[in-house]
Amino acid sequence: AQRVTQPEKLLSVFKGAPVELKCNYSYSGSPELFWYVQYSRQRLQLLLRHISRESIKGFTADLNKGETSFHLKKPFAQEEDSAMYYCALRAFGNEKLTFGTGTRLTIIP
Amino acid sequence: DTGVSQDPRHKITKRGQNVTFRCDPISEHNRLYWYRQTLGQGPEFLTYFQNEAQLEKSRLLSDRFSAERPKGSFSTLEIQRTEQGDSAMYLCASSLEKGLAKNIQYFGAGTRLSVL
Numbered sequence: 001a002q003r004v005t006q007p008e009k010l011l012s013v014f015k016g017a018p019v020e021l022k023c024n025y026s027y028s029g030s031p032e033l034f035w036y037v038q039y040s041r042q043r044l045q046l047l048l049r050h051i052s053r054e055s056i057k058g059f060t061a062d063l064n065k066g067e068t069s070f071h072l073k074k075p076f077a078q079e080e081d082s083a084m085y086y087c088a089l090r091a092f093g094n095e096k097l098t099f100g101t102g103t104r105l106t107i108i109p
Numbered sequence: 110d111t112g113v114s115q116d117p118r119h120k121i122t123k124r125g126q127n128v129t130f131r132c133d134p135i136s137e138h139n140r141l142y143w144y145r146q147t148l149g150q151g152p153e154f155l156t157y158f159q160n161e162a163q164l165e166k167s168r169l170l171s172d173r174f175s176a177e178r179p180k181g182s183f184s185t186l187e188i189q190r191t192e193q194g195d196s197a198m199y200l201c202a203s204s205l206e207k208g209l210a211k212n213i214q215y216f217g218a219g220t221r222l223s224v225l
Contacts, residue, residue: 004151032212043112044152044200044216086151090212095140095204096165097214099151 002027004089006100013077014108021072021103023061023087032090033063033070034097039083047072047085057081082107111135113217115201121223122191129187130220134203141184142214143176144200145169152200158184159206191224198222 003026013019025031035047048056050063050070061072070087084104088097114133122128134141139160144152155174156166160181170176173191178184188195198221202214 043218046213095157096142096154101149101151
């Protein structure tokens, strides 16, 4: 069975500082990894997926199969980045998403 | 609003009562998912439909839970004889089966259930 671990429940970063939200997974096959974000009073929405290999709102994430990680990074934090971030995995041939427990990111002005 | 719609947004019920939630997916999406989220946890998969067929159910979905999608459009999730442990946010998501947006799940705002 697959598992997603987000070791930090809370993360506070000063505005303008770099951000890294950690995500590790356990899965023996070839996964598809996602980052979802939930801003205050909004629904869960996709931030980015590893197969797109794109930067969204300045965030990037690289799938590292050797370390089984998919950390989310942004070089310069902005106040509007404050939100709850969830890492999720979809196993090959399976449609469900397995989520981590989430990291609440707070950007300090 | 053309996103995933869930109704009601909040439901308070007494233990032992039955409750039913509705989800309307994005109109062209043929896949529909139900998740449950409790405090401090990420969403946990419950079940999913492709058109009207229920293709997977989690072990979390006890006999008291049933989900339907009779015409391949909206879906309902019913919980019979509710227990306090059923208190959670119930999330619905939908996705396309094919195309560039395949496997991107779009979530509704959720139905928050409180069992007293």
